[in-house]
Amino acid sequence: MNDIFKFSGLNERAQHLLKVLVERYISDGQPVGSRALSREAGLSLSPATIRNVMADLEDLGLITAPHTSAGRMPTVSGYRFFIDSLLTVKPLQQEVIRQFQRDLDPLDNAGEILETASRLLSDMTHMAGLVTLPRREAVTFRMIEFLPLSEQRILVILVTNEQEVQNRIIHPTKRFSSSELTSAANYLNAVYAGKDLVSIRESLLRELQQTREQMNEEAIKAAEIADLAFQGSGQMRKKDFVLTGEINLLDFDELASMERMRTLFSAFRQKEDLVHLLDRCLESSGVKIFIGEESGYVALEQCSLVTSSYAVDDHNVGVLGVIGPTRMKYERIIPLVDLTAKLLGAALNHKSLSPS
Amino acid sequence: MNDIFKFSGLNERAQHLLKVLVERYISDGQPVGSRALSREAGLSLSPATIRNVMADLEDLGLITAPHTSAGRMPTVSGYRFFIDSLLTVKPLQQEVIRQFQRDLDPLDNAGEILETASRLLSDMTHMAGLVTLPRREAVTFRMIEFLPLSEQRILVILVTNEQEVQNRIIHPTKRFSSSELTSAANYLNAVYAGKDLVSIRESLLRELQQTREQMNEEAIKAAEIADLAFQGSGQMRKKDFVLTGEINLLDFDELASMERMRTLFSAFRQKEDLVHLLDRCLESSGVKIFIGEESGYVALEQCSLVTSSYAVDDHNVGVLGVIGPTRMKYERIIPLVDLTAKLLGAALNHKSLSPS
DNA sequence: ATTAGCACTCTAACTACCAGAGTGCCAAAA
DNA sequence: TTTTGGCACTCTGGTAGTTAGAGTGCTAAT
Helix, strand or coil, X not given: CHHHHHHCCCCHHHHHHHHHHHHHHHHHCCCECHHHHXXXXXXXXXXXXXXXXXXXXXXXCCEECCCCCCCEEECHHHHHHHHHHHCCXXXXXXXXXXXXXXXXXXXXXXXXXXXXXXXXXXXXXXXXXXXXXXXXXXXXXXXXXXXXEECCEEEEEEEECCCCEEEEEECCCCCCCHHHHHHHHHHHHHHHCCCEHHHHHHHHHHHHHCCHXXXXXXXXXXXXXXXXXXXXXXXXXXXXXXXECHHHHHHCCCCCCHHHHHHHHHHXXXXXXXXXXXXXXXXXXXXXXXXXXXXXXXHHCCEEEEEEEEEECCEEEEEEEEEEECCCCHHXXXXXXXXXXHHHHHHHHCCCCCCC | CHHHHHHCCCCHHHHHHHHHHHHHXXXXXXXXXXXXXXXXXXXXXXXXXXXXXXXXXXXXXXXXCCCCCCCXXXXXXXXXXXXXXXXXXXXXXXXXXXXXXXXXCCCCCHHHHHHHHHHHHHHHHCCEEEEECCCCCCCEEEEEEEEEEECCEEEEEEEECCCCEEEEEECCCCCCCHHHHHHHHHHHHHHHCCXXXXXXXXXXXXXXXXXXXXXXXXXXXXXXXXXXXXXXXXXXXXXXXXXECHHHHHHCCCCXXXXXXXXXXXXHHHXXXXXXXXXXXXXXXXXXXXXXXXXXXXXXXXXXEEEEEEEECCEEEEEEEEEEECCCCHHHHHHHHHHHHHHHHHHHHCCCCCCC
């Protein structure tokens, strides 16, 4: 925003030339020279004039030349200004929207929906698609069920708010009879339905620490087994996000050095940094863009990240987006990400729970 | 085997030289010349003599030279002969074995065990690790449970033979009361426990086609809902195998052309070919090796695949292995793959079911 | 059977050398 | 004052030539 202010002193013409330059660079990846720009811009100005303007743009740090006798290419600031003020996004074709719906609508399990959203993103953009799992703080308890498998092993089925079913096997030290289990389940279902998992765990711990006499037999048993059952149910997420189409990134020659790829792929593996970056997008809605180093992570140098948060019940619960070379067709990518976020939210909203 | 026969006419000395040559080539990736070989082989033969032998080996198609004035490197037949007759495998260090056990033992869910096995393979070998999911034909039914979620949605929990729990949501057209559901579950559990899923489906279909009068009310209801529940339970596998450490492959310069990587990675994506190849390993036990084009798939050119099947209850149910450059340290990789297969089988054997 | 010697070949690395593209600047034109 | 043509300059990328080094095959001597 500061930037917009700073650069808005640029006259129409300079802005227009910058726009054309960026577009041209994005579409063929070569530094753009004054000749090419003069032809392209439709302003009937001679290359010499263009050169003057380009020199100004370079002074402002918006474009740069890899060496004296090459054309110019946008800097990060150049891209930023282009995206914030110059870009004219392309409305999506109806057909695309319909296809997204066709792909997402029939699914009725959260895992597949996320997977499909990610795949749609990567397929449509030919870059890497990325969808974080919906965040779990808001997980509320719906019902629990115990199935005795053998003497010492009990299968716990935990149904949470319309999103998913968790299975877990516990090995209680005490023995529980089949009827004790059912009544424990009944008790828990009655008392805790609708509460969120974190507070349930707290309350269970409290109960167990209380002097036992105050509680009836049934409640104690229930609390004991429930304590086991809920253990670790909070942070049981093994995955942080669904990433698809990483391979597409091999196709971009600006990224296609082995070294780059290696760092990029290990960044995908490590996840922490990426997750942290994505979490920062969770707060506010709408499309966000990180250009190259802007993200603050070296691995993403030369890459841009276009993200949007998605919402369930009007709450932002996750973030999705695409990762690709800085030199990407933003005017097309942005609406795609936006659309996907909206449709993903919608799909999760009225769909039901699922196997993971 | 044919090959062994064919080449066994080679005298001791030629075989020994071939062995040293292959080892040397594997360890530094450069074609090996007569000078180097004469030094390395410990036979106190002059380079000239070595050259004569090398010429013979070349005539037999065991080694080849990339151009006139380079050393020789093994051909596929050369590798084959080396592996089948010349290789001396290194016994594993106790420490390694213990680490594998440490990593695999504490896990109690099938998914994690497979994942860990694959990761162990890729980490220890610095190549790509691969574990197919245990095959499902042998899945037997243990118990089923129905949880009504809402009017039209019922959560089905299907527990199979110690391996895993499947969740599925069905939308029956008829309404089922809570007690109908429990009695249906009881009925199914009583009748079908221990049978395999395929035959259960068949038998269910048969029952449904029979004239209804012959069956009691309960059985009909149960059959109807069970039919829904078992639908698609056979081929519900979304994944065919667990693949880890693909990224490691970027580190090998013989594979590190973008073009190679692309074809390789799309082969991983497509899966069919790879799965088909792996399935061929399922029949027999023991370590199998495919060198380069031997596999019959172009994508694996320049790669070798070292596999072994793993068994549960003395039945081979899956295949695991590593994919890496043809130029890999077989004497170390082979026992590693072997060990992993054995330990994976063991871990699956006495471990219990799991969330997927 | 082995080896030394030698002529030969092929690669990889370095140099030199344009041609092409593009720039910056200056002075003339508008 | 803005625009433009002209010109000298610079940098890259490709091509050609050269050379050192590694390795070979063959022959003749051991």
